[in-house]
Ligand SMILES: NC(=O)NCCC(=O)O
């Protein structure tokens with residue numbers, strides 16, 4: 001069993017770097033604060049006898065040797081960058097849980113057969129630089145190192161320059177080493193475990209995501225003198241389509257998700273009929289076939305509406321992340337560990353993207369979720385209970401040991 | 407018959423003051439440009455032998471004596487302030503049409519029985535200072551002079567100081583003199599006349615207006631990990647209510663109008679379920695009973711939705727303008743003039759508020775509408791045809807002469 005108090009203390013210490021007055025953390029990727037966070041974590045790793053390697057995109061690999069170092073490492077990890085108004089647990093938990101696994105093995109003098117690596121991936125959040133999950137994406141060759149290097153923040157600073165500036169541009173080529181298996185512990189970022197009063201979520205896979213921008217074009221006109229029959233009210237048409245985004249998710253339950261998160265109305269004046277409305281569409285489901293079916297339905301309804309109302313509707317794909325089922329062996333290892341340790345557990349899906357999605361393209365992978373308060377993340381009030389933090393890390397320990405061999 | 411070319415030339419000359427590159431006019435109330443406009447117009451009035459009086463709220467009364475100056479004047483007018491991206495015709499046309507009526511009477515050596523007054527009302531547009539229709543509102547005692555004086559622009563400047571600065575704070579007490587009748591010519595600001603290919607709109611009255619702000623409060627959450635059943639999506643509920651605003655207008659045809667012009671979504675992020683949505687509601691109809699019925703229906707539906715969805719919905723009245731039917735005698739005088747002059751005409755309602763609404767509380771009043779291109783106003787591309795400008799002014803001349811006596 002891991003040392004829950006030590007893990008909690010490390011989480012709280014790391015959360016001091018970039019701590020916000022409201023109890024959250026703002027530690028954007030590749031800032032000075034990110035460097036301080038990286039320095040603290042790699043220091044802990046060295047103290048625990050691990051070797052540290054940084055690759056060209058700044059991903060960190062903290063390695064504990066095994067008996068047979070020719071075996072590919074059993075890896076765990078996550079990220080330590082946060083949202084601008086982020087919390088103490090998102091990502092950070094997954095990295096420090098890995099360190100705690102190693103510290104626990106040290107405490108008990110256990111040497112594993114295969115080596116263990118704890119990774120922190122650069123820029124998972126995507127708040128400062130797009131795309132999200134940048135470090136793991138480069139590692140998995142979802143896009144090139146050059147593409148990632150060229151990304152700029154709002155001030156025009158590039159990933160490459162910022163990596164060099166904070167001293168975390170390594171020599172190792174991303175993705176050059178094989179991985180035996182990958183596990184990632186993470187707060188759920190949703191309300192399902194809490195709602196079911198369950199400690200461990202055995203993650204079956206990650207939903208496929210499609211992001212679209214939709215623009216409805218009408219004709220702006222004075223709200224008073226323009227009779228209803230002569231209007232081209234872009235918002236009125238847009239609201240019908242916004243409802244269908246949610247409708248499509250309900251039609252494709254249980255894992256369908258449909259969200260309109262962002263809306264801009266032009267000219268946005270009280271007595272002017274909207275001439276143009278732009279809004280985002282976020283569709284998710286357990287398989288790519290299902291999420292594509294949802295997208296097709298929304299597009300078909302948009303075409304129908306456009307025809308019926310005589311207003312152009314333009315829908316553009318912005319990003320697409322394929323659905324990713326996790327390796328049955330890894331999923332079972334997580335479930336077995338939770339059962340053995342006596343933690344209540346249930347199969348769940350991850351609705352949010354994670355570095356584990358890219359790792360699953362390279363190696364057998366699985367994730368362990370724990371509840372977070374009210375399902376809230378990406379918020380300074382993000383919170384998790386110490387007993388759940390401990391439980392998730394114990395499950396990680398046992399799932400990893402099953403794979404490393406002892 | 408009036409001199410259409412002279413009227414057009416005056417309109418174009420006034421439009422030079424504050425002319426915008428796109429062919430519009432930006433002459434905000436109580437600015438230096440407004441002073442230049444006032445100076446030009448009062449100069450024309452004096453050239454036409456009129457006396458000019460300014461009242462304490464800066465309304466201007468340009469008077470042509472009659473044979474019997476004990477009779478209350480027959481008045482016409484409008485405003486010469488514009489929207490920030492306004493056009494050449496809105497308001498300006500109504501004032502210059504009045505001047506052209508006087509010039510025409512001078513040309514023909516006609517003396518009327520009752521005197522004639524041409525008014526320009528301060529701050530009709532309400533873009534710089536609220537409330538709208540300020541000068542006519544003070545004149546009609548809808549609110550006090552002190553209330554109007556205290557209004558501030560975004561820089562904190564008051565109406566009183568700005569009036570004094572441009573030298574248009576007069577001595578006459580607003581509303582101190584009785585009016586025999588009031589007529590106002592105006593571009594329609596809507597598409598009905600153009601749609602019916604009709605030259606003169608015989609305005610029956612002005613719709614009642616109710617402005618509300620509506621806030622739907624949900625719970626922001628991550629768009630991925632939050633299942634549909636556990637969401638409190640403020641936008642999803644708001645879109646249903648937005649549709650009912652339009653629905654209420656359709657249920658109360660032909661004059662019902664329902665518009666959501668302004669929407670703010672919080673936090674307005676692609677992968678966050680909206681936690682709060684704020685939007686404006688603009689309801690209008692021909693009688694106060696009808697517009698109140700529309701408001702009651704929308705509020706009842708909001709209460710039902712709130713109950714059903716478990717999300718608080720708050721609806722707050724922002725402004726209310728009563729419906730105003732025009733005096734049947736004045737309405738008929740407009741219709742008779744149009745018939746006599748051979749202009750196609752039809753009864754219409756004004757969907758927008760005008761200074762004539764306040765004048766109708768003091769005296770028999772009526773309005774004359776002419777078509778504007780594509781029904782567009784409050785826009786630099788606002789446009790009207792010279793023959794319509796001429797026609798409206800001819801109708802004004804004859805309607806006024808019927809009331810003044812010759
Ligand atoms: N874990 C996480 O918040 N990922 C961001 C991308 C998304 O799933 O919306």
Ligand SMILES: NC(=O)NCCC(=O)O
Nearest residue numbers: 224271538757758759760
């Ligand atoms: N004439 C006009 O545009 N009035 C503004 C107030 C309104 O009717 O919305």
